[in-house]
Amino acid sequence: MSSSASVVKSVPAFDRSPPVESAHPPAAPAPQAAAGVHPAFSPHWQGLLATLAWVALAAVTLAWPNAPAGFEDWAYTTEFGIATAVFAAAWALLTLAASVPAAHDTFLARPVAAFRHTAPWIVATGLIFAAWEILTAKTGRLPPPFFAPPSSMIDVYVSDYARLADSTFNSVRLLLEGVAWGTFIGFSIGVAIGWSRAMNYWIHPILRFLGPLPPTALLPIAFFFFPSSHAASVFLIALATGFPVAILTWSGIASVNKAYYDVARTMGASDWFLIFRVAIPAALPQVFVGLFMGLGSSFVVLIVAEMMGVKSGLGWYLTWAQGYASYTNMYGALIVMTVIFSSLISLLFAVRDRVLVWQKGIVKW
Amino acid sequence: MVAAALRTVPPPHSVPATNHASHIHIEHVSHGFESPAGEFLPVLEDVSLEIAPGEFVALLGPSGCGKSTLLRLVAGLEPATQGTITQDGTTITRPDPSRIVAFQDPTLFPWRTVWDNVALGPQAQGRLKANKASVEAALCKVGLEGFAKSYPHQLSGGMAQRAALARALVNDPKVLILDEPLGKLDSLTRLEMQSELVSLWRKNGFSVLLVTHDVEEALFLAQRVVIFSPRPAKIVGELSIERPYPRHRDDPTLTALRREVLDRLGLGKSW
Numbered sequence: 022m023s024s025s026a027s028v029v030k031s032v033p034a035f036d037r038s039p040p041v042e043s044a045h046p047p048a049a050p051a052p053q054a055a056a057g058v059h060p061a062f063s064p065h066w067q068g069l070l071a072t073l074a075w076v077a078l079a080a081v082t083l084a085w086p087n088a089p090a091g092f093e094d095w096a097y098t099t100e101f102g103i104a105t106a107v108f109a110a111a112w113a114l115l116t117l118a119a120s121v122p123a124a125h126d127t128f129l130a131r132p133v134a135a136f137r138h139t140a141p142w143i144v145a146t147g148l149i150f151a152a153w154e155i156l157t158a159k160t161g162r163l164p165p166p167f168f169a170p171p172s173s174m175i176d177v178y179v180s181d182y183a184r185l186a187d188s189t190f191n192s193v194r195l196l197l198e199g200v201a202w203g204t205f206i207g208f209s210i211g212v213a214i215g216w217s218r219a220m221n222y223w224i225h226p227i228l229r230f231l232g233p234l235p236p237t238a239l240l241p242i243a244f245f246f247f248p249s250s251h252a253a254s255v256f257l258i259a260l261a262t263g264f265p266v267a268i269l270t271w272s273g274i275a276s277v278n279k280a281y282y283d284v285a286r287t288m289g290a291s292d293w294f295l296i297f298r299v300a301i302p303a304a305l306p307q308v309f310v311g312l313f314m315g316l317g318s319s320f321v322v323l324i325v326a327e328m329m330g331v332k333s334g335l336g337w338y339l340t341w342a343q344g345y346a347s348y349t350n351m352y353g354a355l356i357v358m359t360v361i362f363s364s365l366i367s368l369l370f371a372v373r374d375r376v377l378v379w380q381k382g383i384v385k386w
Numbered sequence: 387m388v389a390a391a392l393r394t395v396p397p398p399h400s401v402p403a404t405n406h407a408s409h410i411h412i413e414h415v416s417h418g419f420e421s422p423a424g425e426f427l428p429v430l431e432d433v434s435l436e437i438a439p440g441e442f443v444a445l446l447g448p449s450g451c452g453k454s455t456l457l458r459l460v461a462g463l464e465p466a467t468q469g470t471i472t473q474d475g476t477t478i479t480r481p482d483p484s485r486i487v488a489f490q491d492p493t494l495f496p497w498r499t500v501w502d503n504v505a506l507g508p509q510a511q512g513r514l515k516a517n518k519a520s521v522e523a524a525l526c527k528v529g530l531e532g533f534a535k536s537y538p539h540q541l542s543g544g545m546a547q548r549a550a551l552a553r554a555l556v557n558d559p560k561v562l563i564l565d566e567p568l569g570k571l572d573s574l575t576r577l578e579m580q581s582e583l584v585s586l587w588r589k590n591g592f593s594v595l596l597v598t599h600d601v602e603e604a605l606f607l608a609q610r611v612v613i614f615s616p617r618p619a620k621i622v623g624e625l626s627i628e629r630p631y632p633r634h635r636d637d638p639t640l641t642a643l644r645r646e647v648l649d650r651l652g653l654g655k656s657w
């Protein structure tokens with residue numbers, strides 16, 4: 022009696038354990054005892070819900086006729102419906118696979134846990150897409166030309182692929198060029214004024230005086246003085262990135278614990294060593310804060326510069342689409358922009374996580 | 387017959403002088419700091435002290451009297467307000483890797499692994515490539531070979547202090563300047579490290595200038611104990627401890643000396 026009671030108890034305990042935990046079973050071999058009572062199948066309810074959400078999206082898209090718009094009809098409605106149906110089917114299969122208990126014990130444990138973790142977001146996106154499709158194509162509550170259904174994004178990417186790709190490429194190139202210069206110069210200035218009194222005396226007031234000026238305010242002057250709008254934009258993006266990088270690098274270097282220098286100096290460190298092996302590594306966490314701020318403001322300058330003068334790029338594409346009142350293309354470009362900018366930020370996070378591994382455990386990220 | 391003699395001003399101790407140890411001579415050094423209010427805070431007052439090559443000297447004194455300040459002057463991190471400090475006859479004006487300090491705080495670099503922290507000195511002197519083995523050896527000496535890849539925040543307070551000790555030892559100094567290097571260790575590790583310190587010193591032959599709060603530690607380790615007054619620090623007494631190494635902690639001579647030291651520190655009655 023008592024032994025069967027303990028067996029019954031252990032089953033729900035296993036079932037309820039959160040996915041992340043099941044990916045790292047406790048080091049003690051205790052779970053071995055529970056192995057005999059693995060439930061044959063532990064359905065992953067959230068995965069099921071996600072599947073249902075996407076089935077609903079597919080059904081709405083395919084079965085509900087589009088409301089008559091002022092023109093022929095929204096393109097790619099059927100294709101969008103089929104794509105969402107395929108996604109729902111694939112998700113259903115994965116959910117099924119992740120529900121097999123054995124999947125938690127193999128090398129698949131990690132991907133399975135990650136998969137289960139994303140399920141709530143898949144539910145949410147399915148519902149958002151469905152609402153979006155209903156409000157635009159199906160009922161026309163959000164009317165064209167100012168609004169467009171998600172299916173019409175496919176239209177934009179298929180029909181205007183070349184122009185969008187070209188604009189994207191030009192934007193990314195311009196941005197990276199400006200950010201690279203800004204980072205390099207801002208960092209160098211920050212180190213210089215953080216380290217040298219003379220540099221600090223001359224450069225710091227200039228930074229304090231000119232820094233708060235938004236680089237976009239300089240657009241007209243920059244376009245006038247620089248030989249090309251490209252060069253002017255690189256300058257302004259570099260300015261936008263460089264200012265926060267310089268200020269935070271400087272404050273990082275200025276706040277390095279003096280005891281670190283004492284330790285290094287008693288061991289025979291040269292000035293070069295004190296700068297590059299003590300001051301800069303110690304200041305790097307602050308430098309990254311500056312980089313995040315700088316990257317953020319570089320996006321603003323990039324888009325404004327492209328809207329005002331540069332004859333290519335995503336900002337230019339936005340103005341161009343607006344000129345033709347093709348708001349669908351604008352949404353398409355906005356989505357591309359979002360993806361690119363958030364990827365760049367994620368990339369910077371990844372770089373920081375690598376460079377500053379040592380901070381893990383000291384500060385909470 | 388008590389083997390240890392108590393003298394107030396002993397001659398520089400006779401230890402087999404190696405060419406690997408320095409002679410440190412502190413001559414009439416006074417030092418102080420300017421307070422933010424502009425007042426002068428005297429910290430050291432006419433301190434004269436000689437450390438013979440290979441000698442092990444311990445400094446004892448009340449908290450805040452100026453011991454760490456004196457060590458900074460000997461290290462060459464600051465110039466003394468008055469007086470001179472020489473190493474083998476040359477005036478000390480700047481830090482040098484022949485005089486290595488283990489500071490009161492471990493001050494490990496948080497962005498470096500334990501291994502890289504210990505390698506700091508050789509790297510700063512541009513001779514790391516040839517000295518990788520000595521980094522490993524220093525880590526083994528302090529029992530941290532298993533933590534070479536850890537970061538300082540993953541160490542306990544005692545382990546961090548051991549890492550700082552390894553970082554000092556790897557430089558093969560002529561004078562080792564230790565500011566309460568064992569202060570944060572648990573009492574067992576502390577005893578172990580004391581014995582380790584003695585054998586390291588006897589093997590390498592460098593001179594040692596040790597600051598400690600622990601009277602027994604000073605008596606167990608040092609050949610000479612120098613006692614300071616409260617701030618501004620003056621030397622109020624010196625004791626020679628002429629007991630052979632390795633010493634025993636229950637040596638009755640040391641127990642007798644302990645009483646003497648506590649008396650000089652003004653703690654005789656509370657003992």
Ligand SMILES: Nc1ncnc2c1ncn2[C@@H]1O[C@H](COP(=O)(O)OP(=O)(O)OP(=O)(O)O)[C@@H](O)[C@H]1O
Binds near residue numbers: 419427447453454
């Ligand atoms: N950089 C400084 N500026 C101003 N005052 C200082 C400075 N460094 C030390 N002092 C003062 O000098 C005095 C002696 O300090 P020190 O660190 O040498 O004491 P200590 O003997 O090492 O004490 P403890 O045993 O507690 O470590 C203290 O009163 C301290 O306030």
Ligand SMILES: [Mg+2]
Binds near residue numbers: 453454490565
């Ligand atoms: Mg001190």
